[in-house]
Amino acid sequence: MVRTALDQVALEVKHISKSFGGVQALRDVSFTINKGEVVGLLGDNGAGKSTLVRCISGIHAPDSGQILVNGQEVNINSPLDARASGIETVFQDLAMVPEFNITENLFLNREIRHKNPILAWFGWLDTKAMEHRGRKAINRLNSRIPSYKEKIHNLSGGQRQAVAIARAVNWGADIVIMDEPTAALGVEQSAQVNELINVISGQGVAVLLISHNMQHVVETCDRAVVLYQGTSAADVAVKDVSKEQLVGLITGVNQSAA
Amino acid sequence: MVRTALDQVALEVKHISKSFGGVQALRDVSFTINKGEVVGLLGDNGAGKSTLVRCISGIHAPDSGQILVNGQEVNINSPLDARASGIETVFQDLAMVPEFNITENLFLNREIRHKNPILAWFGWLDTKAMEHRGRKAINRLNSRIPSYKEKIHNLSGGQRQAVAIARAVNWGADIVIMDEPTAALGVEQSAQVNELINVISGQGVAVLLISHNMQHVVETCDRAVVLYQGTSAADVAVKDVSKEQLVGLITGVNQSAA
Amino acid sequence: MLTAHSERFNFKRLALKREAFIYYIFFVVLALFAIVLHDTAFLSVNNFMNIIRQTAPITIMAVGLTFALAVGHIDLSIGAVVALSALVGALLLEQFGIPVAVAGALLVGVCVGLINGLLIERLQVSSLLITLGTMGVITGVARQISNLESVPIINPDFTFYFGAGEVFGIPVLFLWTIVIAGIAYLALNKLVFGRHLLAVGGSPKAALAMGINVVRVRLNALVISSVAAALAGLLYAGRLHGARYTLGEADLLTVIAAVAIGGTSLFGGRASIVGAILGSWLMGMINNGLILSGFSTNEQMIARGVILIIAVTIGVKELKNG
Amino acid sequence: MLTAHSERFNFKRLALKREAFIYYIFFVVLALFAIVLHDTAFLSVNNFMNIIRQTAPITIMAVGLTFALAVGHIDLSIGAVVALSALVGALLLEQFGIPVAVAGALLVGVCVGLINGLLIERLQVSSLLITLGTMGVITGVARQISNLESVPIINPDFTFYFGAGEVFGIPVLFLWTIVIAGIAYLALNKLVFGRHLLAVGGSPKAALAMGINVVRVRLNALVISSVAAALAGLLYAGRLHGARYTLGEADLLTVIAAVAIGGTSLFGGRASIVGAILGSWLMGMINNGLILSGFSTNEQMIARGVILIIAVTIGVKELKNG
């Protein structure tokens, strides 16, 4: 499926490299995403996808390279910077506080404050409002949640993932990065997430989607960037390639560039 | 794909119920798996699949119900009991020690002791042998592992999952339970796991496979047990139903029983 | 469907939470002493005021330490801060009056908290090691500036507001406890501040990923812990009409026990202010009850340990059956 | 390809591990004292033997505590166990001779360890609270059975084997340290036992899921910690020619600091025996060096804290740059 790309670059990553001790996880990786575009970031296990995501969202500092948001070079030294630049991320490990309940996790560092400006200045929480909005956000994903007061560590794997997705798409971000968002989701919930991706990209949000599920990639993505052992092996329009070709790029059997 | 079922019951679960505080996660669930059979355990997010797995493998005590292994009722009060009854499990949360390296996790509580019987009596570890055998087990899954000395918490999501699978299938168990084993795996690695399931079931091992990927279920399973909100909604031969029918059973749109 | 089911049981589940533990223990011990010591003055208002007054500094230290523990840090330097702040306050008081003395004493707390925090966060070394080091340094400084002498306080205003005073018949030490506890309760449970504190303690990784400034949150927590200890030092000084380098020395373990028994996790992420207060009152009550019981010192020591263990046992039983 | 690349750097990465930390610190402090105290006898063999002898009980307690910490438990009762085991040993020695005395003293350790362990595991209460309780009880019992008197030991064999003796010119206290440390090292690093200990500490959930008997492993660890403390009590008794209820009282924080600085995590899952030994020697060396330096007591206290912090700072710097 191809959207009318707005042709405005939302995120540009230039020459990023990153190594851990002896493991070179990323080697001179570059790509761009336009506004309203959904780009699949593909690659084998250990290819460096999550590392790239962590570099963009401020968890890791890349050894070298630049990141540009809306054409401006940004200095992303912490996740705070990333969020301030309008980047929201669903991390592969979900990044939840297990002892917090669903609402508390949804609004972590995005808390709604009391309407009274004095109380708000003190940082008084508006628990009611958060519960209300949280419930709406979760319901959008059609997930079966036993209770919104349940602690995260009592949830099933899929329920947790749904919460993480709801959190990322709920903030009016310009760029949403999702690291295997549907891995633990049921069929219906996965479809819901695909639908959601379509909706937000329709609103101009740039989406970077990591997935091992070729079906999903083909259904949702406009373009695919393929990493192979830390280097970018391909950058192709999804409509130009078949599923089998994509798999070949991922496993390194056939190499091509867009 | 259907194997010639040996028609000997390997695992029988009878009338299992389990609730957490106010959440009734399982309600009178029963099913059987024959030797050499691959049964898919399907269900929506939060349907109770992982809870059922945890009951069978001794993590949770069910509120009521029985478990029979090879026709004998067994008392599974701890994971030790489960392993002693020949049940190996790949848990959804993988159950790894993050600070341990790959080999240490592979052989956790299955350590190879020194050849010298006196040293072995003391519990002296044969690190060499474990490394050697561990490498073989992992290679079988065709995974890209940077170093076998790497700590688990430095591995990518897929690499971790590969280690967990290698651990479960490596012990000559009679019953192997896998809770979404391929969720984080790449295309090739997933195929490898499917292949592995075929191999071990061909050797008479009973496999209980949880997956949200209907393609995989249809490719590997002989039978499917579907949970719907904690109750068993269906028990069908996979060859008798279509993918769409399975999805319908899972989401509760149409109900049927084998 | 599941939702309705679960909501119905919420009350029961609340009563069974780990945080409820301290209530059981507190009332079990209270009942125990009330029965055994029914012929002494244990159950008198006067005696309870004694307990509250005596434990006021402990309570405030416990409240402060709760913040440090909430983010997953231990602070061993609080005992030493008590001594130093009391001494600084007492020394300044003579020459410069109450405002400067109080400011100086609290500044000691702020400085120590900042030093602890900066060392821990910059070096990424365990808070235990760093605060053990600063504890030694601060104790040494306190000994040095006081020359091991006690520094007397003759200012009646100071000893009123930080010690023996009463307002409308309520001891000021009780008021201090209530006010500090109230502020701490709100900060931890109702404000963004507390939410972030617990997030950092519960999962530093997740907190970081969500853009929380983990270092600053931890720093704040350590400063609060230190400042609370400094305030406790002032209260000691007010009560004792003087300061001395040994103040607070013996309080560390009591405070840690009070906080732990109150349901705050020593590993971060779970904290209870009410628990810390009841925990320190419990410790004070056990002390007081044992003294009134007429046991010898040895017997008191044994009894204190046994009561602690029995109380914990019964508390857990209640939780499991209740 | 990745594999080859990574293996090449392994050595460097090893040297940068958190466990290497204590080596830097140890040698930094050693060098510091050697330079500052070059005109005293600090660098003499005799003085080092002094240090090793003095710290032998601390070292053995540190080694024991490492096991408790490895599974994620803290054991506050070790100081009290030292006193009680020394007293029991000294009291039995007179009438029944060395074997019974040693057996009795070690039995104290086994019993306390079991009681601690059973209470913690059955009740699922934090080890800090339970061992705080048993610490009180044991101290009370030690005071009671000794009547606050010190119990002298006149058995020359005992004071030889557990105190001042030398074998081939090597102090027995050094031999005890080496033997215990050796066994502990093997147990923790080479045996299934240690592997399971660290697994339980590192991820109790994973250990449980893999069928490890988590409760038994934790129980073992607490017994080891207690028995080591009991042995330390015997060594104190042998060295001091007598036992006394205050023995070990002041050691708890030193031991915890020694273990922590040695690289053992206080939260379980990471443990280093070599670190515990170097850590306790470091503590002993700092003490010794400061006394030889001629500082006043206050200055010594300040210096001890500062050295600890500086040592940690430099250690971390080395790690980051190295």
Added chain:
Amino acid sequence: SVASSVQALDGAVPSSTVALSAEQVEKIKGKKLTAALVWHGSSPWVNAVSSGAKEAFNKLGVEVVAVTDAQLDPAKQVADIENVSALKPDFILSLAIDGVSAKSSYQKLVDQGSKLVLLSNPIPDFVQGKDYVGIVTDDMFGMGKAAADLMAQATKEQGDIAVIYHDASYFITNNRDRAFRQHLSNYPNIRIAAEKGFVNEHETSNIAAAILLQHPNLKAIYVSWDTPAEGVIEALRAQGRRDIKVISHDLGVSNLVDMALNGNMYGVVSDRPFTIGETMAKLAALSILGHQAAPYTLVPYDKVTQPNIKTIWQQAFNQPLPNSLSRALAH
């Protein structure tokens, strides 16, 4: 055992008899000697002993190379002695916490040629003149008695009193407390209504509060020494009981301020720590010149009540009165 040996005090001489001639001083000065002070703990009292010793040694040209504080831990003291031995000092002035346990390490020092002067506590089986020079001690029994006399004075020889004693094995406080009780029996109308021990100094506030609750009609309280007495006075203040008098030992500034302001503190018995240190140093120096010291050298004590605070303070510490105290006295 310790108590009785001190009590006997055979052949005790007063500290005033210990002196060096100008010629002896010159001889010592020429030798470039060193000394180490091995104490049991630290307090203003220990500081005063140290400064007495340091001043005397200073006049003799002896350098003090180490001061140790065992924090009341016998094991730490043994370690301290061993550590000090590396410095090979000529003189050791020491207060032994536990003579039995420290004996062998003292023995090593003495064999190494150091002269040992002891404060109060003897070492079992040590021979005077051979193993150690002599013992300088304050008169603990006299002090206990004097405290009982002060108590009688404070209560006008009748009424209920409470005793808050040191419940730990520490010979100086134990002996003083015991002597106090013994001597108090000479005043038949004074009744000990309550007796409670404490282990840590900071416990006494709670203990006093509890005693008051059970015995509201007390006239006075005896406490072992000044720091715990501060807690007792705090409890009395909190209850508004200005009428109850407190008797104790040693000179603590806060207590003296309270005494000066006519608070609860009625009187204390004080020894002269500065003189103790001075005397120990002199005995050590004399021994190297071959002088045989008396087995015991006694340092006098004083009863302190409001009128003589200033004199006694200066005598005991050889220092001017602290500011706060002189201001309180001027009140």
